[in-house]
Amino acid sequence: xxxxxxxxxSKFRHVxxxxxxxxxCYDDIRVSRVTWDSTFCAVNPSFVAIIVEASGGxxxxxxxxxxxxxxxxxxxxxxxxxxxxxxxxWCPHNDHVIASGSEDCTVMVWQIPENGxxxxxxxxxxxxxxxxxxxxxxxxxxxARNVLLSAGCDNVVLIWNVGTAEELYRLDGLHPDLIxxxxxxxxxxxxxxxxxxxxxxxxxxxxGTVVA
Numbered sequence: 001x002x003x004x005x006x007x008x009x010s011k012f013r014h015v016x017x018x019x020x021x022x023x024x025c026y027d028d029i030r031v032s033r034v035t036w037d038s039t040f041c042a043v044n045p046s047f048v049a050i051i052v053e054a055s056g057g058x059x060x061x062x063x064x065x066x067x068x069x070x071x072x073x074x075x076x077x078x079x080x081x082x083x084x085x086x087x088x089x090w091c092p093h094n095d096h097v098i099a100s101g102s103e104d105c106t107v108m109v110w111q112i113p114e115n116g117x118x119x120x121x122x123x124x125x126x127x128x129x130x131x132x133x134x135x136x137x138x139x140x141x142x143x144a145r146n147v148l149l150s151a152g153c154d155n156v157v158l159i160w161n162v163g164t165a166e167e168l169y170r171l172d173g174l175h176p177d178l179i180x181x182x183x184x185x186x187x188x189x190x191x192x193x194x195x196x197x198x199x200x201x202x203x204x205x206x207x208g209t210v211v212a
Contacts, residue, residue, distance in 0.1 A: 026050075026063065027070045034084045034103075036136055037180060042098070044090040047112060049098055051085045052077065058085035058102050064116045076117040078110055080124050086136045093145050097125075099162075101135030107150045109162055126165050130158050137179065143188045149205075151179045157193070159205055169205050 030053040032040055040051045043065075051060045058081035063071065083103030091097035096112045108124035131152035141147035146163040155178065157171040177196035184191045190211060193201050202212040 046095040076120045078121045101138040103134040
Protein backbone atom coordinates (compact mmCIF):
# COMPACT_ATOMS: atom_id res chain seq x y z
CA UNK A 1 0.00 0.00 0.00
CA UNK A 2 1.60 3.26 -1.15
CA UNK A 3 1.68 6.21 1.20
CA UNK A 4 0.26 9.37 -0.34
CA UNK A 5 1.31 12.68 1.17
CA UNK A 6 -1.61 14.72 2.38
CA UNK A 7 0.27 18.03 2.05
CA UNK A 8 1.79 18.80 -1.36
CA UNK A 9 5.40 19.94 -1.13
CA SER A 10 5.98 23.47 -2.34
CA LYS A 11 9.07 25.66 -2.23
CA PHE A 12 6.79 28.69 -1.87
CA ARG A 13 4.94 27.40 1.16
CA HIS A 14 6.62 29.65 3.70
CA VAL A 15 7.09 32.76 1.57
CA UNK A 16 5.24 35.85 2.72
CA UNK A 17 4.64 39.09 0.84
CA UNK A 18 5.46 42.47 2.31
CA UNK A 19 3.36 45.54 1.42
CA UNK A 20 5.21 48.34 -0.35
CA UNK A 21 5.44 51.62 1.55
CA UNK A 22 2.88 54.28 0.63
CA UNK A 23 5.48 56.66 -0.77
CA UNK A 24 6.52 53.96 -3.27
CA CYS A 25 2.97 53.48 -4.59
CA TYR A 26 0.94 55.45 -7.12
CA ASP A 27 -1.85 56.88 -4.99
CA ASP A 28 -5.15 58.74 -5.55
CA ILE A 29 -5.59 57.73 -9.20
CA ARG A 30 -9.18 57.57 -10.47
CA VAL A 31 -8.96 54.42 -12.59
CA SER A 32 -11.55 54.14 -15.36
CA ARG A 33 -14.74 52.27 -14.47
CA VAL A 34 -15.70 51.42 -18.04
CA THR A 35 -17.10 47.90 -18.20
CA TRP A 36 -14.53 46.41 -20.55
CA ASP A 37 -12.20 43.46 -19.93
CA SER A 38 -8.86 45.26 -19.94
CA THR A 39 -5.90 45.72 -17.59
CA PHE A 40 -6.39 49.52 -17.83
CA CYS A 41 -2.64 50.01 -17.53
CA ALA A 42 0.61 49.42 -19.44
CA VAL A 43 4.24 49.75 -18.38
CA ASN A 44 7.65 49.94 -20.04
CA PRO A 45 11.17 50.69 -18.72
CA SER A 46 10.43 54.44 -18.56
CA PHE A 47 6.72 55.04 -17.94
CA VAL A 48 3.52 53.59 -16.54
CA ALA A 49 0.26 54.48 -18.31
CA ILE A 50 -3.14 54.17 -16.60
CA ILE A 51 -6.60 54.72 -18.12
CA VAL A 52 -8.50 57.15 -15.89
CA GLU A 53 -11.97 58.63 -15.47
CA ALA A 54 -12.51 61.59 -17.77
CA SER A 55 -15.45 63.81 -18.52
CA GLY A 56 -16.34 64.54 -22.12
CA GLY A 57 -14.10 61.90 -23.70
CA UNK A 58 -11.36 59.45 -22.84
CA UNK A 59 -7.99 59.97 -21.17
CA UNK A 60 -5.04 58.17 -19.66
CA UNK A 61 -2.19 59.16 -17.37
CA UNK A 62 1.46 58.69 -18.32
CA UNK A 63 3.74 58.77 -15.26
CA UNK A 64 7.52 58.37 -15.09
CA UNK A 65 8.27 55.25 -13.06
CA UNK A 66 10.02 57.29 -10.35
CA UNK A 67 7.03 59.60 -9.81
CA UNK A 68 5.41 57.69 -6.95
CA UNK A 69 3.21 58.94 -4.14
CA UNK A 70 -0.02 60.91 -4.38
CA UNK A 71 -0.87 61.98 -7.93
CA UNK A 72 -2.48 65.40 -8.16
CA UNK A 73 -5.94 65.44 -9.79
CA UNK A 74 -4.74 68.24 -12.07
CA UNK A 75 -1.83 66.13 -13.41
CA UNK A 76 -1.84 66.38 -17.25
CA UNK A 77 -3.31 63.50 -19.24
CA UNK A 78 -3.35 62.21 -22.80
CA UNK A 79 -6.85 63.23 -23.81
CA UNK A 80 -7.51 63.25 -27.55
CA UNK A 81 -10.28 60.63 -27.78
CA UNK A 82 -13.94 61.67 -27.84
CA UNK A 83 -15.02 58.43 -26.10
CA UNK A 84 -13.66 56.38 -23.19
CA UNK A 85 -10.26 54.73 -23.76
CA UNK A 86 -10.54 50.93 -23.61
CA UNK A 87 -6.98 49.69 -24.18
CA UNK A 88 -3.41 51.01 -24.33
CA UNK A 89 -0.11 49.42 -25.36
CA TRP A 90 3.48 50.71 -25.38
CA CYS A 91 5.54 50.25 -28.53
CA PRO A 92 8.25 47.59 -27.90
CA HIS A 93 10.70 49.48 -30.15
CA ASN A 94 10.31 52.98 -28.70
CA ASP A 95 9.66 53.73 -25.02
CA HIS A 96 8.05 57.07 -25.89
CA VAL A 97 5.36 55.77 -28.27
CA ILE A 98 2.02 54.42 -27.05
CA ALA A 99 -1.17 53.36 -28.87
CA SER A 100 -4.72 53.67 -27.56
CA GLY A 101 -8.08 52.24 -28.66
CA SER A 102 -11.37 53.88 -27.77
CA GLU A 103 -15.16 53.75 -27.87
CA ASP A 104 -15.00 56.46 -30.53
CA CYS A 105 -13.99 53.70 -33.03
CA THR A 106 -10.48 55.10 -33.55
CA VAL A 107 -6.93 54.06 -32.71
CA MET A 108 -4.46 56.82 -31.88
CA VAL A 109 -0.69 56.72 -31.59
CA TRP A 110 1.02 59.20 -29.26
CA GLN A 111 4.57 60.49 -28.81
CA ILE A 112 5.34 61.06 -25.12
CA PRO A 113 7.96 63.76 -24.34
CA GLU A 114 11.34 62.68 -22.94
CA ASN A 115 10.56 63.67 -19.33
CA GLY A 116 6.84 62.89 -19.36
CA UNK A 117 3.90 65.26 -19.65
CA UNK A 118 4.04 68.86 -18.45
CA UNK A 119 0.72 69.78 -20.09
CA UNK A 120 -2.25 67.83 -21.51
CA UNK A 121 -1.48 66.00 -24.76
CA UNK A 122 -4.33 66.35 -27.24
CA UNK A 123 -2.64 65.91 -30.63
CA UNK A 124 -1.80 62.31 -31.62
CA UNK A 125 0.96 61.50 -34.08
CA UNK A 126 -1.37 59.26 -36.09
CA UNK A 127 -5.13 58.61 -36.12
CA UNK A 128 -6.18 55.21 -37.50
CA UNK A 129 -9.80 54.97 -38.66
CA UNK A 130 -11.18 51.69 -39.98
CA UNK A 131 -13.43 50.15 -37.33
CA UNK A 132 -17.20 50.65 -37.39
CA UNK A 133 -17.61 49.95 -33.66
CA UNK A 134 -15.56 50.58 -30.53
CA UNK A 135 -11.96 49.39 -30.45
CA UNK A 136 -11.23 47.20 -27.43
CA UNK A 137 -7.79 45.74 -28.24
CA UNK A 138 -4.54 47.29 -29.48
CA UNK A 139 -1.24 45.38 -29.55
CA UNK A 140 2.05 46.09 -31.31
CA UNK A 141 3.89 43.60 -33.51
CA UNK A 142 6.77 42.14 -31.44
CA UNK A 143 9.47 42.31 -34.15
CA ALA A 144 8.37 44.61 -37.01
CA ARG A 145 8.52 48.37 -36.47
CA ASN A 146 5.40 50.50 -36.99
CA VAL A 147 3.05 47.50 -37.24
CA LEU A 148 0.02 47.62 -34.95
CA LEU A 149 -2.96 45.27 -34.57
CA SER A 150 -6.39 46.47 -33.48
CA ALA A 151 -9.59 44.52 -32.83
CA GLY A 152 -13.05 45.98 -32.30
CA CYS A 153 -16.63 45.14 -31.43
CA ASP A 154 -17.29 44.84 -35.18
CA ASN A 155 -15.45 41.46 -34.91
CA VAL A 156 -12.82 42.74 -37.36
CA VAL A 157 -9.03 42.55 -36.87
CA LEU A 158 -7.00 45.27 -38.59
CA ILE A 159 -3.23 45.34 -38.97
CA TRP A 160 -1.84 48.81 -39.61
CA ASN A 161 1.28 50.40 -40.97
CA VAL A 162 1.52 53.23 -38.43
CA GLY A 163 4.15 55.08 -40.48
CA THR A 164 1.76 55.59 -43.40
CA ALA A 165 -1.57 55.23 -41.47
CA GLU A 166 -2.64 52.52 -43.95
CA GLU A 167 -4.32 49.16 -43.46
CA LEU A 168 -1.94 46.31 -44.22
CA TYR A 169 -4.49 43.54 -43.63
CA ARG A 170 -8.22 43.51 -42.87
CA LEU A 171 -9.33 40.20 -41.38
CA ASP A 172 -13.11 40.16 -41.62
CA GLY A 173 -15.39 37.14 -41.28
CA LEU A 174 -13.00 35.03 -39.20
CA HIS A 175 -14.81 35.73 -35.93
CA PRO A 176 -18.60 35.32 -35.62
CA ASP A 177 -18.67 37.03 -32.23
CA LEU A 178 -16.83 39.48 -29.96
CA ILE A 179 -13.02 39.16 -29.75
CA UNK A 180 -11.87 39.11 -26.13
CA UNK A 181 -8.10 38.88 -26.46
CA UNK A 182 -5.27 38.87 -29.02
CA UNK A 183 -1.65 37.77 -28.59
CA UNK A 184 1.19 37.67 -31.15
CA UNK A 185 3.62 34.77 -31.49
CA UNK A 186 7.23 35.58 -30.61
CA UNK A 187 8.33 36.12 -34.19
CA UNK A 188 5.09 37.85 -35.16
CA UNK A 189 4.27 35.43 -37.97
CA UNK A 190 0.92 34.48 -36.40
CA UNK A 191 -1.39 35.61 -33.66
CA UNK A 192 -3.91 33.93 -31.39
CA UNK A 193 -7.40 35.21 -30.55
CA UNK A 194 -9.98 34.29 -27.90
CA UNK A 195 -13.57 34.80 -28.99
CA UNK A 196 -16.98 34.88 -27.31
CA UNK A 197 -17.98 31.79 -29.32
CA UNK A 198 -15.73 29.78 -26.92
CA UNK A 199 -13.06 29.19 -29.58
CA UNK A 200 -9.36 30.02 -29.67
CA UNK A 201 -8.00 30.66 -33.16
CA UNK A 202 -4.43 30.73 -34.45
CA UNK A 203 -4.37 33.06 -37.47
CA UNK A 204 -1.87 33.69 -40.25
CA UNK A 205 -2.38 37.41 -41.00
CA UNK A 206 -0.59 37.38 -44.38
CA UNK A 207 -2.89 34.69 -45.77
CA GLY A 208 -5.89 35.81 -43.76
CA THR A 209 -6.66 32.25 -42.73
CA VAL A 210 -7.28 30.34 -39.50
CA VAL A 211 -4.38 27.89 -39.08
CA ALA A 212 -5.86 26.06 -36.08
